[in-house]
Amino acid sequence: MPRHLETTIARFPIAGEFRISRGSKTSADVIICTIHDGEFQGRGECVPYKRYGETLDSVEAEITGLSETIASGMNREELQDRLHAGAARNAIDCALWDLEAKISGISVAERLGLKLPKSLTTAYTISLDQPDKMAAQAASYAHRALLKIKMGTEDDESRIRAVRAAAPNAALVLDANEGWTEANIAHHLGVSAECGVALVEQPLPAGKDNILAHIDHPLLICADESAHITADLSVLVGKYDAINIKLDKAGGLTEALRMKTEAERLGFRIMAGCMVGSSLAMAPAVLLAQDAAFVDLDGPLLLAEDCTPSLRYEASLVYPPERALWG
Numbered sequence: 001m002p003r004h005l006e007t008t009i010a011r012f013p014i015a016g017e018f019r020i021s022r023g024s025k026t027s028a029d030v031i032i033c034t035i036h037d038g039e040f041q042g043r044g045e046c047v048p049y050k051r052y053g054e055t056l057d058s059v060e061a062e063i064t065g066l067s068e069t070i071a072s073g074m075n076r077e078e079l080q081d082r083l084h085a086g087a088a089r090n091a092i093d094c095a096l097w098d099l100e101a102k103i104s105g106i107s108v109a110e111r112l113g114l115k116l117p118k119s120l121t122t123a124y125t126i127s128l129d130q131p132d133k134m135a136a137q138a139a140s141y142a143h144r145a146l147l148k149i150k151m152g153t154e155d156d157e158s159r160i161r162a163v164r165a166a167a168p169n170a171a172l173v174l175d176a177n178e179g180w181t182e183a184n185i186a187h188h189l190g191v192s193a194e195c196g197v198a199l200v201e202q203p204l205p206a207g208k209d210n211i212l213a214h215i216d217h218p219l220l221i222c223a224d225e226s227a228h229i230t231a232d233l234s235v236l237v238g239k240y241d242a243i244n245i246k247l248d249k250a251g252g253l254t255e256a257l258r259m260k261t262e263a264e265r266l267g268f269r270i271m272a273g274c275m276v277g278s279s280l281a282m283a284p285a286v287l288l289a290q291d292a293a294f295v296d297l298d299g300p301l302l303l304a305e306d307c308t309p310s311l312r313y314e315a316s317l318v319y320p321p322e323r324a325l326w327g
Contacts, residue, residue, distance in 0.1 A: 002071040007060050007091075008032045012278055013304040019127040021152025021179035022051065028276045028303060029056055033063055033091035035070060035099050042099025043326065044284075046087035047248050047275035051225070054087050062088035076100075076254045085229045085251030093252025094284050094326070101327050108327035109287055109320065112257075117320040120289055123148035123173055123296040124316070126163065135162035142167035145316040148201075148296055152179020157191045164195040173294060175201040178225055182211050193218035199271070199294060201244060202226065212239040222271055222294075230259045233266055242269035244296075245288065253284045260288065269293040276302055279310035283321035286311070 012028040033044045048054035066074070066082060074082065076096045083089040101108050109117045126137045128150040141147060147170045149163050156176070164172065172195070180188055180203040192200055202224040204212065209226060222242035227233065228249040236243070243263045250256040260270055272289030273296045274282055282297045289295045297318055300306045312319040321327055 003073065004036045005064070005067045005070045006034045006036070007063050008034070009056055009060065010278070010307075012306065014276065014302055015304045017127065018125075018276055018302055019129060020150045020175075021128060021177040024127075025276070028278065028299070030277050030281065031056060031060055031063065031087070031091055032280065033095045035092075035095045037099065037103065040099060040102040042095040042097070042102060043280060044091040044094030044096075044098065044252075045277055045281040046091035046094075047277045047281060048087045049248060049275060052086060052249075059086070059088045059091075062086075063091055066092065076252075079252075080254060083251070085249065085255060087248045089251035089255075090247045093254050094247065097253055097284065098326050101323075107323065108253075108284065112287060114287060114290055117287060117290055119314075119317040119319045120286065120292075120295045120297070121145050121316050122298050122301075122313075122318045123294070124298050124301060125175075125296070126150060128152060128159075131158040131162040134159055135166040138163040138166040138170075142170055143315075144170055146171045146173065146294075148173045148175055148298075150175055150177065151188075152176045154184065156180070156184075156188050160188070160191050160195050160197070164197075172197045173199045173201060173296070175224070176203045178202055178205040180204055185211070186215055189216075189218055189221075199242060201271070209239055217241060220269060222269075224273065227259075229255055230262045233259070233262055233268070236268075237266055240268065242271055242293065244271040244273040246273045246275065247281070247285055247288070248275050253288060256285075256288050271296060273297075274299045278303065278307040279321070280307050280326060282311055282318070283326035286318060286320050287327065 048059040199220040206225040220241040223240040224244040270292040271294040
C-alpha cells in the first residue's frame with residue numbers, strides 16, 4: 001500500500017513568556033509530520049524558525065510538496081538530496097526513522113547501537129529580562145544542576161553576576177543569541193569566566209565571528225547559528241570549542257548524526273540543543289545527546305502543556321523516549 005503523508009499544525013502555550021535577544025514568544029508553534037503505510041505510522045515534529053526565513057506556511061508547503069515522492073517510498077538517504085537542511089526535512093526525516101522502527105520492530109536506539117540509552121542531565125532555560133527578574137527566575141530553579149541563561153545586551157555583566165549570585169551551585173551556560181559585539185565580547189567573556197560559567201553560546205552574529213580566532217577563550221565558546229550542517233564545521237575550527245547540534249537546523253537526525261561524528265573528529269565538544277517544542281521534537285534528540293558534553297533539551301519544560309504521550313522528566317533528568325512516543 002502506498003505511503004500517505006499528513007501534516008498538522010499544533011500550538012503549545014508557553015508557561016509565561018520565552019524571551020531572547022531577538023524577541024519573545026508565548027507559544028511553541030510546530031508542525032507534526034505523520035507518514036502512514038497502511039499498518040504503521042511514523043511521526044516527526046519540527047519548529048519553523050523565523051531567524052532562518054521559515055514560517056509555518058512555508059515549511060508545511062515544503063513537507064507536502066514531497067507527498068508523492070514519499071508515497072512512492074522515498075527513504076531517508078534520498079530525502080537528504082531532495083530537501084535542504086531545515087525544519088521541513090527534520091520533520092520528514094524523524095517521521096521516517098520512527099516508521100522504520102515501527103515496521104521492523106527494531107528501535108532507533110538499537111539501530112544506533114544504544115542498547116541501554118540513559119537519562120541525561122538537561123539544562124533549564126532562564127529567559128532574557130532585567131537583572132533582578134532574571135535573578136529571581138534563577139533562584140527559583142537554583143536546585144537544578146544546569147541552567148542556560150539567555151543573554152545578548154550591551155550590559156550583560158549585571159545579568160551574569162545577578163544570576164550567579166542567585167544560583168551559586170548550578171552549572172551555567174550563557175546563550176547570547178548573536179547579541180554581543182566585537183567591542184564588548186572580551187569583557188563579557190572575562191566576566192563569564194570570573195563567575196564560573198562553563199560555556200558561552202554564539203556570542204557574535206554568524207558570519208561576523210572571525211575575531212573568535214584571535215582572542216582568548218577563558219571558557220568554552222559554542223557555535224549555534226554558525227553551525228547548521230556538517231559542511232559548516234571545518235571553517236569553525238580555531239574559532240569555536242563546541243558545536244550546538246539541533247535537529248531543526250541540521251534537517252533531521254540523519255544529518256545530525258553525521259554532523260556529530262565529524263565535529264568530534266575535528267575536536268569539538270558536542271552540545272545537543274533544541275527549539276521550543278514538545279516531547280515529540282525532543283525524543284530523537286535525546287538519542288543524539290547520549291554522550292554529549294552539554295544537553296539542552298528542556299523545550300517541554302517551558303510549556304504550559306506538552307503532547308501526550310510525553311518524555312519523562314525528573315528533576316534535572318530527561319529519560320529516553322518510550323515506543324509509544326517515538327522511535
